[in-house]
Amino acid sequence: MRALVKYGNKDGEVRIADVPMPEIGPDDILLQTKAVGICGWDIEMWRHKMANPVTVPVIQGHEFCGVIDKVGANITDWKVGDRVVSETGAEICGSCPQCLTGNYQLCSKRKGFGYGVDGAFTDYVKVRRGCLHHLPDNVDFDYGCLTEPACVAYQALVVLSDVRPGTPVLIIGPGPVGLFALQIAKACSAGPVMVAGVDKDAPRFEVAKQLGADRIINVMKQDPKEVVMEMTKGLGCPLVVDAAGNSKALELAVFAVARQGQITKIGWGPKPVDFSLDPLLSKAARIQGTFSHNWPTWEAVIAMISQESLKMEPMISHRITIDQWEETFKAIEESEGVKAVMQFNR
Ligand SMILES: [Zn+2]
Ligand SMILES: [Zn+2]
Numbered sequence: 001m002r003a004l005v006k007y008g009n010k011d012g013e014v015r016i017a018d019v020p021m022p023e024i025g026p027d028d029i030l031l032q033t034k035a036v037g038i039c040g041w042d043i044e045m046w047r048h049k050m051a052n053p054v055t056v057p058v059i060q061g062h063e064f065c066g067v068i069d070k071v072g073a074n075i076t077d078w079k080v081g082d083r084v085v086s087e088t089g090a091e092i093c094g095s096c097p098q099c100l101t102g103n104y105q106l107c108s109k110r111k112g113f114g115y116g117v118d119g120a121f122t123d124y125v126k127v128r129r130g131c132l133h134h135l136p137d138n139v140d141f142d143y144g145c146l147t148e149p150a151c152v153a154y155q156a157l158v159v160l161s162d163v164r165p166g167t168p169v170l171i172i173g174p175g176p177v178g179l180f181a182l183q184i185a186k187a188c189s190a191g192p193v194m195v196a197g198v199d200k201d202a203p204r205f206e207v208a209k210q211l212g213a214d215r216i217i218n219v220m221k222q223d224p225k226e227v228v229m230e231m232t233k234g235l236g237c238p239l240v241v242d243a244a245g246n247s248k249a250l251e252l253a254v255f256a257v258a259r260q261g262q263i264t265k266i267g268w269g270p271k272p273v274d275f276s277l278d279p280l281l282s283k284a285a286r287i288q289g290t291f292s293h294n295w296p297t298w299e300a301v302i303a304m305i306s307q308e309s310l311k312m313e314p315m316i317s318h319r320i321t322i323d324q325w326e327e328t329f330k331a332i333e334e335s336e337g338v339k340a341v342m343q344f345n346r
Pocket of ligand 2: 092093094095096097098099100104107108109
């Protein structure tokens with residue numbers, strides 16, 4: 001079968017290769033892939049600019065759903081033909097404090113699909129049973145594969161932040177996760193919800209408006225500090241979500257956060273920050289990290305998609321086949337559109 005493989009440790013060393021069909025053990029499940037989201041991580045892996053190490057060669061792709069094709073001898077609770085979506089933790093240890101308390105996404109031995117273990121940019125993928133969730137019949141595969149980035153936003157806002165109805169939220173970075181954060185903040189009746197970005201985010205600003213953003217802030221055209229203070233009666237935001245990750249974004253977050261407020265940092269920024277964090281002290285504000293997601297978050301997000309309280313269609317700008325990967329990676333790198341979905345077995 002054909003697969004999109006990162007085969008080397010240099011910029012651009014990704015190609016379509018012929019790979020063998022995965023063999024499953026007694027506790028595994030073989031999934032026939034239907035849809036796979038293209039993530040910022042996939043672009044970073046292609047450019048070889050990842051924050052985390054990657055073993056090569058590896059089949060990329062970690063946001064996927066499909067239909068069960070085969071089950072191992074020990075599997076009794078899943079059957080061939082089930083529509084399913086998979087979590088991203090291909091391997092966990094099962095015995096560390098995080099695994100034992102259900103926070104297995106923080107397992108130090110965790111290996112994710114698409115970088116630690118072969119992923120889903122191909123026709124079939126092997127998964128362990130603990131990764132799977134049923135995909136309701138009314139959820140299209142193209143929507144189902146975007147459960148993962150929506151879970152990142154849900155975990156950050158609902159599980160790890162104080163998001164309250166009627167209180168302002170600033171979201172910095174209108175990428176897919178930022179736009180899901182916007183949708184979740186709106187679903188929680190927070191407001192006004194402001195979305196900040198730069199010139200090249202123009203297409204994403206349009207989507208943010210469609211999804212109900214109360215104010216768009218292009219930081220290259222307006223002073224975001226002035227806008228935030230105007231929108232919050234000079235008080236700042238009880239919750240700021242940094243979905244961009246760079247030093248400038250965090251600096252704005254530190255300014256915009258209200259006294260006793262919270263900054264939740266979703267975006268990665270491997271470079272050191274170049275400003276003082278002292279305003280956090282005088283405001284008694286805090287920074288919350290967030291990483292990945294676990295079972296209850298997945299079930300909640302799947303329910304939100306099924307109930308249409310998350311809007312999925314505006315999130316999809318490209319539907320492609322594997323042969324169009326390179327032009328699409330380039331388009332996503334240039335922020336043209338929001339999310340691309342690679343379709344298989346259609
Ligand atoms: Zn992702
Ligand atoms: Zn563990």
